Amino acid sequence: MIPPSFEYHRPTDVAGALAVLAEHGDDARVLAGGHSLIPMMKLRMADVPHLIDLQDVAALKGIEIAGDQITIGAMTTQHELIASDALHAAAPIIREAALQIADPQVRYMGTIGGNVANGDPGNDMPGLMQCLDARFTLEGADGTRTVAARSFYEAAYMTDRDDEEILTHISFAAPRGGYAYEKQKRKIGDYATAACAALIEREGDKVASASVAMTNLSDIPVFSEAAAAALAGSACDDAAVKAAVAAALEDIDPTEDNRGPVEFKMHVAGIIISRAIQRAWSRA
Template sequence: MITGNFEYHQPSSVPEALALLSDLGDEARVIAGGHSLIPTMKLRLAMPEHLIDLQGIKELKNIDVSNGEVRIGAMTTQAELIGSDELFQAAPIIRETALQIADPQVRYMGTIGGNVANGDPGNDMPAVMQCLDATFLLQGPDGERSVAAREFYEAAYFTARDELEILTEIRFSACEGGYSYGKQKRKIGDYATAAAAVLLTKGADGSCTAASIALTNLADTPLYCADASSHLQSNGVSEDSIASAVASAMEQIEPVDDNRGPAEFKKHAAAIILTSTIRQAWARA
């Protein structure tokens, strides 16, 4: 459980970090909170020769809510997300999700940028970002570009981020209405057996005016469930429509057997979790 040798770099600005990344090339890895990368390095499954630590870049650590838009710097920790009342007002699902990630010690170090950029299907924030229809800001040698969270994930640990880019910021619109992040896990600190992010808006007449559903750890990427979402929006929220929406979402999932259980169990649990999460979001809408 001791990492291989590596050089440690702590740039103080994004351009400096980008320059290091360009210079050092394939042998360098960017590190945020380190809670995925360091264990991998300790197992010597990853042996980068250079670590570029983003902790010294102050501009990446901020939460800004203005004009209905939320901007979160990539190096903002889960604990800071939980602690921000401003963010809770704008998107309460973030706090609810962050509180279900690992344990307090991990949340003091783990960052939202690391969580969404790593491409680990077990991470919770990617599905929440898809649910929020967030945009990720990427900075690279050729400048800045943004990619929608719903377009970002390609396969496990493969994302739209180029190796020479750094994910610096997350943007999404403040949301109204009901929200819920439901997660089944074996214990504190575990990844989800199945988890669901749901946002629902209720019109004055009781109709569903907006719906968004995404799932965690049920395929090799987070899953935005477009059909299930639009089904609720078109048909309103009732036990029948929830059942149809869940059935639709379940067609998308491809869980795999692991120590959390066989795929058949996960499929069943996922439907239960999604159903209860929709119900809770609607109750809060």
């Protein structure tokens, strides 16, 4: 648990960070909260000769709510997400999900940007961002571009982000209707055995629209278009929930680990998805 030696950089603006990235390419990585990268370095599974600590880049911090548009700086911590009453009013699913990430000590350090950018399938925010149809802003030497969360993830730890880009902001429209983030884990600090984010808008007795995404049930977060389609227009009754769950299970591909074998995970995923949908509907 002792990392190899590395150079430590601590820029105060994005340009400074990008300059170090440009200079060292593959040999440099940005550090957000450090709860994924530092353990990997200590295990010597990640060799990072140049570590760029972003904590002094003020421009990457903060939560902005303008009308129904929400923009969150990548270096905003999970604790700050939880503590923001304005964010809670605009998008209560964020606090509900963030409270299920690790423990307070981790949440004081862990950031939303690090959580979504690392591409770890166990992280909770990527699935949630897909559910919210969020967009990620990436800044590089050639300027800025945005990528939809739903198309950002390619494989475990592989994303659309170039090595020389920094994910600076996350933005999404304030969700309407009911919400739920349901997560089963063995203990505090564990990744999900299965987790599901659900958003449901109601019109009369029917589902106007729905969004369902899952965490740690594939090598990337899984947004299930088919599950959403199965709910849309339904009364969110048992048959509709069952159909949505069946559709969502078609989209996942869990693997066996210490949490249990695939058979168990598929069963639990079905229960968790169903509970997320039902809870979201109850709040719609």
